[in-house]
Amino acid sequence: MKEQKSESGGGYVRADQIDLKSLDEQLQRHLSRAWTMEKNKNRKEEGEDGGGGGEQLRSSSNTVRRQEWEIDPSKLIIKSVIARGTFGTVHRGIYDGQDVAVKLLDWGEEGHRSVAEISSLRAAFTQEVAVWHKLDHPNVTKFIGATMGSSDLNIQTENGQIGMPSNMCCVVVEYCPGGALKSYLIKNRRRKLAFKVVVQLALDLARGLSYLHSKKIVHRDVKTENMLLDKTRTVKIADFGVARLEASNPNDMTGETGTLGYMAPEVLNGNPYNRKCDVYSFGICLWEIYCCDMPYPDLSFSEVTSAVVRQNLRPEIPRCCPSSLANVMKRCWDANPDKRPEMDEVVSMIEAIDTSKGGGMIPYDQAQGCLCFRRYRGP
Template sequence: MEKSSDGFVRADQIDLKSLDEQLEKHLSRAWTMEKNKKKQPDSDSTTAEAATRQRQEWEIDPSKLIIKGVLARGTFGTVHRGVYDGQDVAVKLLDWGEEGHRTDAEIASLRAAFTQEVAVWHKLDHPNVTKFIGATMGSSGLNIQTENGQIGMPSNICCVVVEYLPGGALKSYLIKNRRRKLAFKVVVQMALDLSRGLSYLHSQKIVHRDVKTENMLLDKTRTVKIADFGVARVEASNPSDMTGETGTLGYMAPEVLNGSPYNRKCDVYSFGICLWEMYCCDMPYPDLSFSEVTSAVVRQNLRPEIPRCCPGSLANVMKRCWDANPDKRPEMDEVVSMLEAIDTSKGGGMIPLDQNQGCLCFRKYRGP
């Protein structure tokens, strides 16, 4: 739900036309059955039951959902705090037909993206992947709880319900520690969390395609969990089936920026940028426009500058992950092994700019 502004790509509006054919067929079939069921109440009950069964795997009971205050806002809707069946949750509400400004084709594409996200997410089970609880598409039983009582929602509202993670986005956590920086052991542990989550996704043949610190959330113990599968897709057996600029400025691999075929190694590249960001608590290429970054990354092999105080073991992981040649990048399970082998007992964290650049690289108490 990233805002679109100069020099940035908003992931939730990209690549909707190239959604998996299987998911598009599923969407069309499910909605056709639902439409026919409403028009012909006495039609074949077997067909209606089949449509219901298709959605039972991930559909929530709206009567068990309490929607509370807003956590974040975006073009297509909002993310709210909530409670589902007694559990704290985050609720992503999407409204695609607002005031009739969108065409039927646009709404169909957005619904297809919604179905894609649900189809990918509901099957996943890993400690470093945000837990999916359920979803509903076009339910009339949704209400938002306010100080003045309950407000009913339009029937075209759809929602995704996931576990609530009180630590917020990893990006925000890094910004808070921009001056002080993070202790080396914290950097490596967070990197391990993210790499293990991505390794799991890749083992399930899922390419996230928008790996960035804004899409990583923290629980109360500061464990990193991957979120936002809005542009994720099952990896195609034919690499040429996966093309198009999908992702976010600064994290996109050269082959993605180029519009060339790509595979799961685009996530490995993005992980390398995230690793640099976790170590430095800074943004990659803050002063460059989209076109400048695209040109420099692809043609001049531009990468973030690794600080001299960064231990070689960690710097090596960054460099291998963001190699211009996807074939030379490691698989994520190899990245996990490399990170597990790093010794954090002697420190090695980033030195704040306002501190002496001497032996402070090894101060164990730096960072939270």
């Protein structure tokens, strides 16, 4: 994949200079070449490349880039499963002495999926790696490395060695012992969170999203389930499985991508969208952090879609919520994407909130003076 340099000479590729339709194919070819070169290197140690081919391989920038993010499987120990998904599992693990989370993606045994299906899954994997490995921010989960399955690879477990099927790959990231933000909110559903904690969690998430947007990255699945907490309760954005570089033309970004309840009206409606869809999702997350509750728990997919798009349905903001925070929610989930603030402005608004006088959500058993909800909401 030829490197495309921005006019400003910045350290990352500008989205408006990339043909997004061919990005996945380019990344897939890049990764395939990296594996091919490594195998050729092992087979031709004595300079049997011929015709200067070895020179070309050794000087290739692809080899250097591959080494930037590819893990050494011999240093990886995979432990217990901590989460399961459609295509794989997330495990606890140790990599080079460091606690890590290992995302194993199993695309099925050869012959059970079509070439097109496997190619699509591999393209999604390489896109996630390409997005993640260049990121460096305290509110974004640290990417450690990745590798794609090969018959030459073995993964260490506590029970010995296992081979990686050719249709399996893994992503290794820092382990966040605090678990998902959503789980933390569920644990505090009855007693709620202190206002200082609410604002700090919101600020962490806002800063992480502002950083991603500064890198022309739209996360597209912002939700509390995709936010992790480290040992100091710092929020870190995770799961870039559907993230992509933002297109200069919004018409290049369409389709229902995200999670029900957090998806912006334009996304639900299948209309073109941009980074402002993340701003909308942040507004829903902010409400969830404050209330420690779920948005629209009793509505079906079709009901939420219809009400959000056609009736401007939004979560009900409790009366006890300070206007400074309620204003951020309302601005972020405005039906018009152009009226939503940029994430760096959201950061500034949250930084300006005064937490010295409290203002957190009042627990249900103390809510005589605050009609926070018209009716009891389920867990």
